[in-house]
Amino acid sequence: MAQFINPFSDWGFKHIFGREISKDLLICFLNDLFAGEFVIKSLAFGNKEQIGLSKDSREVIFDIYCTTDEGKEIIVEMQNRGQEHFIDRALYYTSRVIVNQGIKGEWDYDIRPVYTICFMNFIDPLLPFGKFRTDMILADRDNGKMVSDKIRMVYLMLPFFEKTETECETDFERWIFVLKNMNTFERMPFLAKNAVFKKLAEISDLRTLSKKDMDKYEDSIRIMRDAYATYKYAIKTGLEDGRKQGLEEGMAQGIEKGKAEAEHLKNIEFAKLMLSDGDSTEKIQRYTGLTAEEINEIAQSLH
Incomplete structure (x- = not known):
């Protein structure tokens, strides 16, 4: 009998990461994901329904959408099955948030950074085979130098993460190990490593659900x-x-x-x-x- 929520069910994913009461879990995960780049101190959840600029535009619904204290807009998506044009879909989602930043009247196109993080329980043939994490940025094709930090997509292909509990060295690796295997645990690992995993155990314990x-x-x-x-x-x-x-x-x-x-x-x-x-x-x-x-x-x- 499973003791913890399956985080890759739609409801379970949002229960863990998409609520005010568990906001600190999302902040910790994102800080570990972007370790060494920037630190998120706080964030605010936004409207997950992104309405188009015209009545004929397609509506977009995100799993999780939030804005950090520094103004970065972050989309977090969870996908269990592969689908055609999945990479393009993530690009479209990211672009939609950028477009919706536009304001009427005078504007200097000073857009806020938009990052999309995709949890993938499948292997996409368009991404590097055997690579768990792929970060896509706007960069020069020849020298690889980034030309803008306003758009970034992070793809996490879980089938390629094969580390065991004892092999995990960073908190980010511990996060991925836990999320990938959580619905099989009888106990939550890493409780002595980081207090965030104790909070995760409390939030995701099936016995505490109404x-x-x-x-x-x-x-x-x-x-x-x-x-x-x-x-x-x-x-x-x-x-x-x-x-x-x-x-x-x-x-x-x-x-x-x-x-x-x-x-x-x-x-x-x-x-x-x-x-x-x-x-x-x-x-x-x-x-x-x-x-x-x-x-x-x-x-x-x-x-």
Whole structure:
């Protein structure tokens, strides 16, 4: 029986890092991530819904969005499954925050730095294979010298982090080890190394959750598991169908089918949660991409 929250469920991730009561955990993690570069003393959570500049613009919803005491804007995203154009999506998210800094009237384009941190529970073929952390900046192609500190994207590919508990040397490595393995722990490691891990243990202890929070957590876990099962099944059936058309084509079809079906299933479960919170059909449509008819059918199934 797991004792701690799975931090890579949608609800669990936000419970640990996205609340006022646990803000110091996020500050500690970010300071360890950027150790030696700058120190965050405080931060303020911002609106995770980034509305476009025109009515036709696509709305963007972040997992976590905050601003530091020095004005740096930081996006933290968690992604469990690979998807096409994931790197481009992170660039789009980062760019959207920059664009939204623009003001009407006179302005000298003195933008604030925007950093995006992506936790990835998968391997993206566009990033360096075997490398756990990749930092992308604006730099000269020939000499590698940074030309602007206003945009930065940090990709953390968890499958490539293979250190054991005893091999972790820095607090950042300890963070990654804990987050990657936390839902399997019977005890929280590193309690004697840094007090932040004691706070993390308290925040993420399943036994301390209220019934309402436990229900939300279990719903989030079910969504994650169902999406994974659908993804794997679709790949399997695609491969079986592909034997008639060629293995390579079947694999491609299976992967694409799995991604689409898993995403649709996730949107349905997300709609159920939003309906239970009393959100309007229009808002659920914006968040999930489901039609009004689909949302009405989901609502009827809940009664």
